[in-house]
Amino acid sequence: MLPDKTKNLAIIPARGGSKRIPEKNIKLFFGKPIIAYSIEAALASDLFDEVMVSTDNLEIAAIAQKYGAKVPFIRSFRNSDDNAGLNDVFFEVLNYYQDQGMHFTNFCGILSTAPFIEKEYLQESFSLLNEMTHAVIPVVKYDFPIERYLMIEDEILKVGDRDNYGKRSQDLPERFHDAGQFYWANCESFLLNKGFFKLMPKAYRLNRNVFQDIDTLDDWERIEMIYQFLNMKKKPSL
Template sequence: MKNICIIPARGGSKRIPRKNIKNFLGKPIIAYSIEAALKSGVFSEVMVSTDDLEIAAIAQQYGAKTPFLRSPENSDDYASTTSVIKEVLANYAATDVFFDGCCCIYPTAPFIIPDNLVQANQLLVSGATDLVMTVVAYSFPIQRSLIINSSQTLAYKYPDQRLMRSQDLEPSYHDAGQFYFFLVNQFNTRDSIMSDRAVPLIRSELDVQDIDNESDWMIAELKMKLRLAHT
């Protein structure tokens, strides 16, 4: 199977300026995503989709390709990951380059490991799914969540489950924000990445961190230091 890895990394970032190339424990954070993709050995092409020349130069320094810059339409705050991926695939198709599989790896996902990419590729090749994505369990049961009602008092969102034992509650998961590995032909028929045949790769809380602000960044660095100390 011929695969491409797309790492979407535009230049604009308001909450953490230049987030995609900010130093994360010794190197630009995007380098972790690039290196994991290259080390996995499952991609014919590892490329960074960006509108920023500095990001493009750093991506090339770490081994990724940047054959074209992202269009202005896909470079603002409202551009979706799906539209960015479709633009990249269309640009390759315009030069008669086509792929069977595509993996979108986020540029701020330093906890990705090559083995997860290999595992995801094997699942796709087996025909078991057309999308593999990383997920992590909610650390607290969402069935015990509270809402603030119209009278500004607290109430259980799921009152019928409030007295159930924690071990009897169904686990819930959320997107780990690391990667989506999918079959291109099926993806092209959808208007979003998500598929009704999606298969999860479950990650632990120590191997996942959403990075939206400076506090998230510090937590991610602490988690990485903890990981490195135990390897």
């Protein structure tokens, strides 16, 4: 149950102009458009007063509505090109709802290509979003110490950080990266500070197996293999 007067909005950005993977946001992933996984997880979490998709594409809009999301407006041309960032999309959506007289306490920006997302991840991360926390971002631990990086200069392999290269892995600090799934924030704080990291977000740790960054067809095929593997592990043995 949500606290009294708390209203949450799910925003799923889904631009239509993907070049490296044509129609990436609605490409079939094990039998259904990949955006459907994000919509269904948001709806199943029972956290949101509204689940909406921000898109500039009528086909994406129709598919999003088929799976239960709302598409109250078509994204502006300004926020539909390659240079538009996620924050720009979130600002546009939040300002639209404010103009309509609809005010939300928090929003969750959910990526449209996040087939590993689970309703439990949304529920558990939302529990971190309390009065003392204005944002939550899922993260994944690097599986190799980034301090021990190498560089290639003029085709020659060089050590990047000599002070850390010889240290044991356990003596180096843990480092994390964005899990590529979703982002929670208090709406008022986000609009005021114009971004997530100024809000001193809490980290919600996820297993590195559920990280996805789908930019190329090779990425897509790799994610399909991981998805199959994870789902085989879920099946009970006979």
